[in-house]
Amino acid sequence: MKKYRMLMVLAAICLVAFSCGQPKASTDAVKPAAKPAAPATAPPAAEEQADVGEEEETAEATEEAVAPVEAAKASETDEAVETPVSRRYPAAKAAADDAPAESAGEQAVEGGTPKLVVPEPTYDFGAMRDTEKVTHHFVLRNEGTGVLKITNVRASCGCTTTELEKDTLEPDEEIKIGAVTNLRGRQGPQTKVVTVATNDPETPTVQLRMVGTVLASIAVEPDRINFGEIRDDEPREASVNIKSTVDDVTFTVLSAELTGMDFIEHEIKTVEEGKSYDLIIRTKGELPPGHHNGRMIIRTDSQERSVIWLSISLQVVGPLQIMPPVIHIRYNEKPGEVTSQQLRISPGRITEFEILEVVAPLEDITATLTPSGDNVYLLRLENMPCSDALEDKAIILRTNLEEYPEIEIPFNIARVRVPTRPAGVMPRAPIQLTPEQKEQLRQRKGPVSAKDAEGEAPKEE
Known part of the structure; x- marks a missing residue:
């Protein structure tokens, strides 16, 4: 035993000795280092x-x-x-640990968020003569983690031009955008704006401003006339002074012209020969109701300022206030298209009135008049054709007023301008399929459709 x-x-x-003496599996093998051990x-x-x-x-x-x-x-x-690599090759482990972080950093730069920063978005050029030009360079900087793309640069008026070095900024990169403004014909405080559009998600647009005062060699004071609200036909008058602000500049006012406002007249008076003139502007006769805006062209014999623009505006209140004062209809070539609109009629120069009847120029137009308070009406117009059938026509309001028995509300037909094709650009003709292409199409998609048979290329799926 x-x-x-x-x-x-x-x-x-x-x-035990036999088991311990077996060769150890290599940890450097490409295949998995350890397989489940067979049960002992x-x-x-x-x-x-x-x-x-x-x-x-x-x-x-x-x-x-x-x-x-x-x-x-x-x-x-x-x-x-x-990790066998970490035990046998510490340097390789360190490189492996650093690699993901470096890759993440690259991805942050490529797919990060751009951020546009403008250190000085406003430039004050102070006081300058109207014969000069303002030139300035704005600094644009990308302080984000992604690529900044400038998609559009737009000036507020044609007197300002811009120049851009490039339209793409890497992170921490900066460029300059140049802006030039011509001050000719300007006077007084000025603000010129350049709008920059980018792919910055927080601030997609940034405005760059050039501000200052223009000293005109020939100044106009005031530079615009506003008669305000007028509720009667009594004449209104305003005066404008045109004078030289420089000793060696002399001039003569040659003419003044205002189109589209026949109810306004003007007179030129000499204050000091070659140095100063007064322009007298006044209303005359019966004033048509509504808002009126125009520009008077004043011409001189001076090269310093040969043309001067003077804005003139006024609002004439009629016997009744009608909003809107004109019925605008958008023209449509499609037959049978109609539209509707609502108007509000309230007291104007006359505080008490009554509308007896509404007369439409076409029988198909439906006019519904609804009282809405003291001497206030709402007029609903329906079934108005979107064609030229209402050209030069008007809605007639018949009232109980002796001076204004009938009041007209005119129609205005608005036609959309169709953009013309630039010269030399021809319309693209439909693609014609050859017999071989039709056969290939038939084999690939089955029988050819009627549209394909006519010669149109099939749409890609």
Whole structure:
């Protein structure tokens, strides 16, 4: 019995020695370093020779023998699952750790957010003569993490021109945008605006301003006339002084002209020959109701300022206030198109009135008059044709007023301008399919459709 036990112990020791002596799996292999270890089993010889009465001792011996094997294999497996490169090549691990961070940084620059910053968006050029030009360069800087793209640069008027170095800015890059304003014909405080549009999500547009005062060699004071609201036909009068502000500049006012406002007349008076003139502007006769805006052209014999523009405006209140004073209809070539509109009629020069009847120029137009308070009416016009059938026509309001028994509300037909094709640009003709192309199309998509058979190219899917 002792011999048998010794044989069992020797067999177990041999098994452990044999297992420990096996070559270790290489951790540098390209294939997965560790595969699940095969379950350890007791030696077949031990199982065959074990007696029934000795099963407990055999089990204990087997557990003692197998435990070191499982521990050794488990240790090998854990070492293979951990990053082998980090243990054997520390430098490679450091490079691997740095690589993702560098890639993320590149992505932040390429797909980041641009941010436009203008250190000085307003330039004050002070006081300058009207014979000079204002030139300034604004600095544009990208303080974001993405590429800044300038999509549009627009000046507020034709007297201002711009020049852009480039339209793309990398992060932390800055450029200059030049702006030039011609001050000829200007006077007094001036503000010129240049609008810059970019792909900055927070500030898609930025306004660059040039402000200052223009000293005109020939000045106009005031530079505009506004008669305000007029509720009667009594004459109104205003005076404009045109004078030289420079000792060596002399001039003569040759003429003044105002078109489209026949109810306004003017007179030129000499204050000081060659130096100062007064322009008297006054209304005359019956004034047509509505808003009136015009520009008077004043011509001189001086090269310093040969043409002077003078704005004139006034609002004439009629016997009744009608809003809108004109019925605007958008022209449509499609037959049968109609539109509707609502008007408000309230007291003007006359505070008390009554509308007796509304007369439409066409029988198909429906006019519905609804009282809306004291001496206030709402007029609903429906079924008005969007054609030239209402050209030079008007709605007639018949009232109880002796001086104004009929009041007209004119129509205005607004036609949309169709853009013309630039010279030399021909319309694109439809693509014609050759018989071979039609056959290829038939084989690919089945029978040719009627549209394809006529020669149109099929749409790409």
